[in-house]
Amino acid sequence: MTADRTGPSTTAARGVAAEADFATALDVAAAIAALSPSSHNCQPWAVAWARTTAARAATARALAPPALTGPAASPTEVPVHPVHLVLALDNRRRLRALPALHVEMLVSCGAYWRLLLRALAAQGWGADGLRLAPGGLLEPPGEAWPWPGPGPANWPRSLAPLCVARLRYDAGDAARAEDLPALRATAGARRTHRAPYRPEPLAPDLLERLEGERPAGGIAVRHLTTDADRAALADFVARHAGRDFSHGPAWRETHSYLRFSEADAVARGDGFTLGELFGPLSWPHERALRSALAPATMRALRHVGYPRLLARQLAAVVRPTPALTVMSLTGTRPPTLADGVRAGARVADYWLYATGEGLVLHPISAVLQHEAPRRLLEDRFRIKGRAFFLSRIGRPATEFPAFPRSHRRSAGAALRTI
Known part of the structure; x- marks a missing residue:
């Protein structure tokens, strides 16, 4: 990954988003999302970026039919190649002692994913396709994503996929996005506070x-x-x-x-x-x-x-x-x-x-x-x-x-x- 910075390059701002631009944005977003809460602070999440041709094809198939579909680009816009991310539960890091802890693991991963996507959107990388894995709340997700057709050949067996997303860069979205430094500051200030609270009622x-x-x-x-x-x-x-x-x-x-x-x-x-x-x-x-x-x-x-x-x-x-x-x-x-x-x-x-x-x-x-x-x-x-x-x-x-x-x-x- 590349060094931290607060937004994609001017190349991406003109509409031609390169992998290096997304790598920078992902680094920035991951640093913010890493502050998400998790049970016992076990941090059971993982995110895979599909970069090989086979992996991109597999994640694209997994999105059909997509739960969300963004608007089509106008003929005058420069096409921006999408990137695909997969959220996963890392079975090496999850809590196992009680069945209900599996729910807490999903909640922990969902909180991380939300913060990661918000931080990416704040840099102009919005999700225009999103699909969650099937299964019941208490059913441990399988090691193999239910891809239509073959999945990525190098998918780590310790990871259980939970969601796949397609993201595209839009300079207009970046201009309208929530403030990235403010999001970073709020995520950094958030913490579990176990001491007594002031007794006055909340408004x-x-x-x-x-x-x-x-x-x-x-x-x-x-x-x-x-x-x-x-x-x-x-x-x-x-x-x-x-x-x-x-x-x-x-x-x-x-x-x-x-x-x-x-x-x-x-x-x-x-x-x-x-x-x-x-x-x-x-x-x-x-x-x-x-x-x-x-x-x-x-x-x-x-x-x-x-x-x-x-x-x-x-x-x-x-x-x-x-x-x-x-x-x-x-x-x-x-x-x-x-x-x-x-x-x-x-x-x-x-x-x-x-x-x-x-x-x-x-x-x-x-x-x-x-x-x-x-x-x-x-x-x-x-x-x-x-x-x-x-x-x-x-x-x-x-x-x-x-x-x-x-x-x-x-x-x-x-x-x-x-």
């Missing part, structure tokens, strides 16, 4: 803007703001979140993403440090937490209520939060793999808009990762469809430096060519 008109159309694209957004609903949700977390801590395989997987030194976090480029979870810690406190969070400790103490204690501590943070966000799939029944990817795009847009308004989020996924608590939550709070995202939202009571952003892999680590 109703702000919540309405966050909700958008109801529902949009088969995804509903609901805010719980009444005293009764917030108290009931905190009680629900206290009662059910302990299951996540007491489930042996799930907690061992979670623990495997804890990084106990800054150097380890930097080297691995994923997971989270104790400082990211709990804020600044003294050395004795950090040592005590290491012992308390160890899988052996969880296994030994789960019979005396230790997971319930941790759940109550989480509930104590939830209780005073001014608002809670619930997103759910209300479209296809049963939900599809495509719904999961679209859900991630909705999460990305919501979180970035909230960040731009000075708000922070803290997802509470523990009560959604097990089937029985999730269904109880949907019934208790009259959630339409399948809930896939539950989060605190508010204004931070502590400054951002107290909770640093998680370390990430290099932006280019998710990119490959086929």
Whole structure:
């Protein structure tokens, strides 16, 4: 890939888009998309750029019939050759301990994809063809994309394709696109904030803007703001979140993403440090937490209520939060793999808009990762469809430096060519 810069060259601006121009734009977009949220900061996404003749032909066939078709170029326009990208789930990086974690992997990939496409569009590279893979929400996608005809011969077996897109450069679109530096700044400011929030209510008109159309694209957004609903949700977390801590395989997987030194976090480029979870810690406190969070400790103490204690501590943070966000799939029944990817795009847009308004989020996924608590939550709070995202939202009571952003892999680590 080429060096970072904020837009395609003047050659592309005249209508003749070269591969070098797109390579630059992709580098810029990937650096922004790499800041997307993901469960356990596992970053399970990958993007393949079809550059060989065979790969371009395979991706073009996969787009027929395209879900989106852009307007035809006028006879006087200089034709711009399209580029094809494939979003994939990297099976080497996905969480596996619980079936519901597959949904979180789709949401994580969808959020990354949305931010990548927004950053490309901000440089004039808009998608005029898009097709999502078939399959059910809980069905792991196959290693082979269901291409009409042969797929790319060098497709990595560890990658499960989720979506293929065709992009073209348009100088007019670039002039009208969202501001790229602003998008980069907002993505950089976004982070999970697990500390207490300021107690004052959020303005109703702000919540309405966050909700958008109801529902949009088969995804509903609901805010719980009444005293009764917030108290009931905190009680629900206290009662059910302990299951996540007491489930042996799930907690061992979670623990495997804890990084106990800054150097380890930097080297691995994923997971989270104790400082990211709990804020600044003294050395004795950090040592005590290491012992308390160890899988052996969880296994030994789960019979005396230790997971319930941790759940109550989480509930104590939830209780005073001014608002809670619930997103759910209300479209296809049963939900599809495509719904999961679209859900991630909705999460990305919501979180970035909230960040731009000075708000922070803290997802509470523990009560959604097990089937029985999730269904109880949907019934208790009259959630339409399948809930896939539950989060605190508010204004931070502590400054951002107290909770640093998680370390990430290099932006280019998710990119490959086929």
